[in-house]
Amino acid sequence: MKIAVVIFPGTNCEHDVVHGLDLIGVDAELVFHKQTSLDGFDGVVLPGGFAHGDYLRTGAIARFSPIMDSVVAMADSGKPVVGICNGFQVLCEAGLLPGALVANRDLSFICKPVNLRVESNTSALTAGANVGDVVRIPLNSYEGNYVADDETLGHIEANGQVLFRYSDGSGTVTDDANPNGSARNIAGVSNESGNVAGLMPHPERAVEQILGSMDGLLLLGSIPAFFDLVGAK
């Protein structure tokens, strides 16, 4: 299995993602956004950063990068397409994931570990987890406030497309545990088939004990676990 990790101008988490995948034995390779092919790859990760300076809207310019046609094709083929932080914003702008990310409720950049409760375990970011698991990984964003209209929210909740909610350490979803005002505490979502998945916090920054948490490995490990899940169907 080989996973592509895309670099847009302004991406800054690509090496962390490659390192995290390496720790779980997944071969990963950096791919520049001007490439037009993802042939030979079994999945793709859009990492965090500030693609194209986040001008206009976060992810708005990146979604038209040359590589994106191949990312859309990979999404359509059912292979894992994962977006982390800025990568999540790009996937929403591209219409591959529902909703959008806007400025945090308190208009402050948030950089701190947060607790997430796993809500669904059939996606490329949660196939290796159990519903109800609580993971603690860092959030690092200004525009992490998830919004969608009520109809969309109801639809994705009913379909099991909500992957993570901000919670307290015991997994209880409360207003106090919501760091950025995200609708219904949503921290990550997937498409209907679960192969396209995105979240705001950074699993690749929680992959070694020295970083304070290794919970991110469970999420990155869900990429290979998703293959097992889909293969078993």
Next chain:
Amino acid sequence: MKIRIDIRRKEGLSDPEGVTTQRALQNLGYDGVTATHFGRTIYLEMEGDDTGAATAEVEAMCRQLLANPVIEDFQIEVVG
């Protein structure tokens, strides 16, 4: 031809800048302000003088790139 595009968050969706500014206005005693909404204005300068064709083209630009139809509404006006 000059064209102004006003882009605004859809009603009912979270607008943190609007909410925060609304609170600041109330704190300053401006009690008569019932809502504050933020938006973005984009000015385009375009060739030609067919305002109908230009407006249609700008509408396509808004749907494709300049606005996010998931969260934003837009208005196009020929201003010169």
